[in-house]
Amino acid sequence: RFRAVITCPSGMGSSQMLAGRVAVMLPEIEILQVTSITDLRxxxxxxxxxPDLIISTVSLDVAEPPVVLVSPLLDREDVAAIRRVLDRLAPRPSRLLDLPEEWQPPRAAQRLPPVPPMAVALRAAAMxxxxxxxxxxFRLGPLxxxxxxxxxxxxxxxxDLVADRARLEADLRRREALSRTAVAPGLWLLHARTAGVRRPALGLLRGPDEAFLVxxxxxxxxxxxxxxxxxxxxALATQPELVDALRRRPEEHVRDAIGQVLAHLLVLPSENAQSQPEKVSDPHAR
Structure with a gap:
């Protein structure tokens, strides 16, 4: 299989959506990691x-490995561009035993070590x-x-979510100047990592003909x-029911659709949460 790193400016929006499409449309590619441009080097x-190649939503100043610039929607032209690069490469087998433990995906036949109950509880509380x-x-507002x-x-x-409105707008504009992110016809993604907010958030601006997921x-x-x-x-790349909710459903329906996507994250701790649990914030501290 060919091995790829996927990147975008923030590492949380368009690249994650792109990773979902790559997994479906290019199964011969093994995605090693999704990361931000800042953390790429x-x-x-x-x-x-x-990796054999880097798949990016924005231009990169990287000599090696080859970089393929694509849209987060991964249209036919993008797939063709990636396949042209793959045609010039010799596929390498997945060598799980040669990778550090944190890079190894779980194997179906491998019994995972027991996770300390405290690590499970801390991770579940934080998530x-x-x-x-x-x-x-979450808010749905008119566009x-x-x-x-x-x-x-x-x-x-x-x-109290917004710490600095001017900084928030400036960071959103800076991200939009790099590339505009289309999710589906009439649906766009506005996203940024910014000191203008105190915690992660999702919102939706909706007009008669288009909508923006924030x-x-x-x-x-x-x-x-x-x-x-x-x-x-x-989920924007793999769950059409979420896209439908964002485009046309009422606020509570959209909130429930997002909650369905997030609920599975509470089932099991992530692999990296086994050894280094995050500090849990007090919900009454704000």
Whole structure:
């Protein structure tokens, strides 16, 4: 199989959606990691072997391995461009035994070691708080004519979520200037990691002909928050019922659809949560 790293500016929105489409449309590619542009070089340095290619939603100044620039929607032209690169490469078998433990996907026949109950509880509590915050803060607002970025910055006005509205708008504009992210016809993704918010959040701006899903994360974001936002981004590529809810359903229906995507994250701890649990925030501290 061919091995790839997928990247976008933030590592939480368009790249996660792209990863879902790559997994479906290009099964010969093994996705090693999804990461942000900021973390890409450090990730490549940690890998025991370089990937065969990098799939990116924005242009990169990287000489090797080859970089394929694609849309998060991964249309036919994008798939053809990736296959042209693959045609020039010799596929390498997955060598799980040569990879560090944190890079090894679980094997069906392999019995996982027991997870300490405290690690399970701490991880579940941290993830549960992230999900509660996202669902509680979710807002659906009207899309005014003109500037959707300014409307997105105003969507959570009057709440303690926004720490700096000007910074939030500036970071959204900076991200949009790199590339605009289409999810489906009439549905767009506005997203950024920004010091303008205090915690991860999702919102929706909807007009008669188009809608914008707003996805925000603070710069100092927890592993659980990135996992939750990444799950929603990935579901945009694989769950048409979520896209349908975002485009046309009432607010409570949309909140429930997002909750269904996030609920499975509470079932089992992630592989990396076994040894280094995150500090759990007190929901009454705000």
């Amino acid at each position: 450090a990730l490549l340095a940690r890998l025991p072997e370089p 549960g708080q992230v999900i509660v915050d996202i669902l509680r803060d 005014p004519p003109g500037d959707p970025v300014a409307a997105a910055a105003d969507l959570f006005g009057g709440t 996805m925000l994360a603070p710069e100092a974001v927890s592993r659980e928050a990135l996992e939750a936002l990444g799950a929603v981004s990935g």
